[in-house]
Amino acid sequence: MRILVVEDEAGLAESLRRGLSADGHRVDVAHDGHRGLDLALAGGPYDVVLLDLMLPGPGGHAICTRMRAHGDTTPVLMLTALDGEYDEAEGLDSGADDYLTKPFSFVVLAARIRALARRAGTPDRGTLQAGDLVLDPQGRRCRRGDRDIELTARELGVLACLMERPGRAVAKQDILDEVWNTPHGIDPNIVEVYVSSLRKKIDAPFGRRSIRTVHGTGYRMAPDGG
Known part of the structure; x- marks a missing residue:
């Protein structure tokens, strides 16, 4: 894979470059937001982008937002020393696909990268529909009626998991098992963050309630799309 690392900590950036290169990937590194944004928009195509949240110049959120505004759907893994539900929600709102809090192990990072790349190239699961809500997992496209809706890879996975089981309650752990590459040790409540973002x-924006909470279990998708 070709991977872009945007990280201002020189030691960490070099460690990531060496480790990812040793795994057989081609790695480009940027140490500030301006260079990172230039590479993200014009230096690719990349298979995965690793974005530090706090950078000189544009931060990770701003870079990710610009990428999505340009129609770039490259999977983005946000790296940050910050921790907390609101920080992760902000990352998801900017279009990031996954979120990893420092310090992290390289083994976990490598697994997350493989998972993102695998989801980006998942085999065709067929078009899914619930009322006027239509999801094409293969093409990573979602629309309600005639309006396109931009989703991250993780949001797409969670929504597909629910839409494949219309009207049925799906447990948070079942969503973790299907959508996350390393579900064990992850708090199942992380699913709430992604469901909130999907809603x-x-x-x-459409005055709907298609994703319903099933108390004590998880969530279900209204068969008619809400």
Whole structure:
């Protein structure tokens, strides 16, 4: 894979470059937001982009937002020393696909990268539909009626998991097992962050409630799309 690393900590950036290169990947490194944005928009195509949250110049959120505004759907893994639900939610809102808090092990990082790349190239699962909500997992496209909705790879995976089981309650752990590459040790409540983000995109702007909470279990998708 070709990977872009945007990280201002020189030691960490070099460690990531060496480790990823040893795994057989081609790695480009940027140490500030301006260079990172230039490479992300014109230096690719990349298979995965690793973005530090806090950077000189444009930060990770700004870079990711610009990428998505340009129609770039490259999977983005956000790296940050910050921890907390609101920080992760902000990263998801900017279009990031996954979130990893420092310090992290290289083994976990490598697994997350493989998972993102695998989801980006998942075999055709067929078009899914719930009322006027249509999801094409292969093409990574979602729309409600005639309006396109931009989703990250992780959001797409969670939504597909629910839409494949219309009207059925799906447990948080089942969503973790299907969508996350390393579900064990991850708090199942992380699913709430992604469901909340999905609701803001596929429901709230349209006055719908297609993703219903099943208390004590998880979530279910309304068969009619809400």
